[in-house]
Amino acid sequence: MTITMTTTSPPATRTWTPVCPLDRLEAERGVAALVDGVQVALFRTADGLFALDNRDPVAGAYVLSRGIVGSRGGVPTVASPLHKQVYDLRTGDCLDLPGVAVPRHDVRCRDGLVEVRLRREG
Amino acid sequence: MSERVSRLVVVGNGMVGQRFVDALRARDPQGRWRVTVLAEENRPAYDRVRLSAFFDGVGAEELNLHTPDDGVELRLGEPATEVDRERRLVRTAAGEHPYDALVLATGSYAFVPPVDGATLPGVFVYRTLDDLTAIREYARGRRTGAVIGGGLLGLEAANALRLLGLDTAVVEFAPRLMPVQVDTAGGAMLRRYVDGLGVATHLGVATTAVRSGPDGTVAGLELADGTVVDADLVVVAAGVRPRDELARAAGLALGPRGGVLVDDACRSADERIWAVGECAAVDGTCHGLVAPGYAMAEVVADRLVGGVATFPGADTATKLKLLGVDVASFGDAHGATPGCLDVTFTDPATRVYAKLVLSDDAQTLLGGVLVGDASAYPTLRASVGGPLPAPPLALLAPEGTTGAGAAALPAAAQVCSCNAVTRADVDDAIAGGCADVPALKACTRAGTSCGSCVPMLKQLLDAAGVRQSTALCEHFDAGRQELFDIVRVRGIRTFSQLVAEHGRGRGCDICKPVVASILASLGSGHVLDGEQASLQDTNDHFLANLQRDGSYSVVPRIPGGEITPEKLIVIGEVARDFRLYTKITGGQRIDLFGARVEQLPQIWRRLVDAGFESGHAYGKALRTVKSCVGETWCRYGVQDSVGLAIALELRYRGLRAPHKIKSAVSGCARECAEARSKDFGVIATDTGWNLYVGGNGGFRPRHADLFATDLSTEALVRLVDRFLMYYVRTADRLQRTAAWIEALEGGLDHLRAVIVDDSLGLCAELDAAMARHVDSYSDEWRDVLEDPVRLRRFASFVNAPGVPDPSITFALERGQPVPAGRATADEGRQPVALGMPAVRR
């Protein structure tokens, strides 16, 4: 059986959406979250919380949350689990391929809850 | 058409012919030359230099030098019979091949002295794979052999006969062995070795006739001094002669000792005809080694695309291992330069002989001979024509200064003579960013032929201050082996401690999985415990293999490839119920594709309940031990290969390693399980097992080397235990066993010393480590299923664990689900289809 689900464009109103308790995020690892139909990759590292699109722009698969986080020359990073390109967690810029980037989103922790605000320009 | 595309015909597909075609194709990417290669032999070019390896079980495919190329028409078994210079075409029995340029690369033939009986059945030459195959066939059931000729080739042939089980004698006309390469004293030292192997030598005497026995086949040799040497088989290795018959018949000039006469551009008097390799007489001289041939190949390739290269002259340096003895000779080995000085070193106890030839002022190295220990060869050869890199005795003392001072070599010194690469070339490549030996190989070609210059490449990297790839990444200066020791010796249990105390930064996707694997090898609990979980590669993190669309594949262990019908049915049911694509793998198990993260525990539950466990297809760990059915069913089998394969697979399952480990067991020498393509392979013999190590398939296939023979099962297991543990401890990141053994200082011999003779006193520790691994094994899937905290990780979305990832969708292909239309532009906003498991119960 096949069900069709339509995911709509993110709403214009940029609101903070609570996602999960902070302790559901493992240190130095990512998880995927679904925020208004958009797949977001959330990371918790010693530098804080980060949110990027979950979609690996090179491979087109929704896997960035499953990459290994770390640092490159002081920049907090995540490496795509598919083809290992490394992205700056703060900006979404790919450090290996000039011109490639993943959209980033806002993330914060309020009263022990992780909240995400989508930032999709245009 | 002929405006743009010209026709090139190459006669001969030997080592040099092939190198020439490769060199030309590399320089002619637009395909201005359409190439036809006429080959007399029935197989494409192979490594004739390593021909004798055939008797060590190295097959034709492993010696192969030919890579298929659409731009080249290779016509096997179609020798050229005539060159028609007038009409510019080459004739073969099958037809005519017109040319705009013709390259002769016909090599040499073995010279057979015109003595009585030289054509009797049982007399062979030693030049082609067919020759060697015929020798092996004929040797079967025979007892004695003789070789005419005690040069390089003759000694190789003698060793081959010895390996075939024949009592062997060598007859040499000159007063010493290898007269071309070594001097009298060196020849004498060589003879001690040869005697020691039980090979008889008759020196300084000519063969006058080959005798036949009553059945008309060969029975022995008659020597000029009246001696008769019994021999059921005779190999003639009395030198080679250039194959210049086509050129001669076409009226081209020949060299004074034969060979197609060419100038230093390798071009004959007919401007359309060139000659390369052993058939060419460059300025009148033929060269019987492969390196000068390769240089000629490069020259002609360059010329055909408009270059002006010339043949730089030949380096006749040779280094070889003959009958287990290292022999090297280079430069003016015989001290023919007027006024030159000799420095010699002879040690009858260790059977080492060395001689250096110096200029009359003792300032310049002219040449030398080394017998018994050739470790100084690479540096010495590269120093020829320049000052000595160290005092002579320091260089000659055995093991003294292995390659002392490659750093002291002048820029023009040739570091790799096989490929004519100078120190300056290597330094340039290093300055251009080559940071390790593989990079230098790729960039300069140095080290890609005989490999004897590789130690020098390492030294030049050192000398240039390049910290060779031992640094794992920017976070650790240590390499994997060092980190392993640090973790083991200091009892470090976490990545954070390790990086804080022995590294810097936060780690990355290179060092984290390496440390995770080290921790796992040292038995630090479940791979998903605590901080360890965050270090794992996504495959290890989810205990499944990530596929291109973000779904995973699941592989249950099927030890030895043996499975009951009931278990097969369970796999079928699971695949059906979760709509998984199924495929049988090369490792004799079944891969189930298309599982989403949140489905993994449900799938494992069903499999574990039916008695399956994780197959570790996701880990750098033991994968499978393949087997053939063996003695139980097969009428050829001599041992229970399935039983052993299962035992080995269960013993080593879950062992984390620098790379995946594959194995196989065959029930007899027919080798149906392809054990020799595995990291460790076992082949049954009448009395036990033969162990092979260091094989792999993949990008650079390699056959495993025979490591030990006729082992009992216990002895086999003990050796494999140590082999694997030593590998786990000392290999680099992502280094398969083959590359690891190659990189070990001393290679297979070193490995044998460590794990058989316990030369490092390590065996007890390795044994204990393996015992700990075997005792502490538990199924990683079951462990997750039993732990709610670990299970939590297997959710599609942290805030919507019930919603499947909408991006994973399938289409049907040949009745099975496959990823639907490869992901394209931003389809996050498109309607997407959700594949739901169709559970039928």
Ligand SMILES: Cc1cc2nc3c(=O)[nH]c(=O)nc-3n(C[C@H](O)[C@H](O)[C@H](O)COP(=O)(O)OP(=O)(O)OC[C@H]3O[C@@H](n4cnc5c(N)ncnc54)[C@H](O)[C@@H]3O)c2cc1C
């Ligand atoms: C056992 C052995 C060990 C050796 N060890 C060493 C070593 O350690 N170091 C070293 O430098 N060299 C060594 N050599 C020598 C080395 O193999 C040769 O120098 C090298 O193979 C020369 O290459 P080539 O292409 O000129 O000739 P080959 O490799 O002999 O190739 C010539 C090819 O041309 C074919 N051919 C001939 N006539 C025709 C025709 N009319 N039409 C079509 N095809 C034709 C032949 O069948 C052959 O296949 C060794 C040789 C042997 C036999």
Ligand code: SF4
């Ligand atoms: S390797 Fe030998 S025992 Fe095994 S299947 Fe083949 S022939 Fe039979």
Ligand code: FES
């Ligand atoms: S000298 Fe043979 S590969 Fe370099």
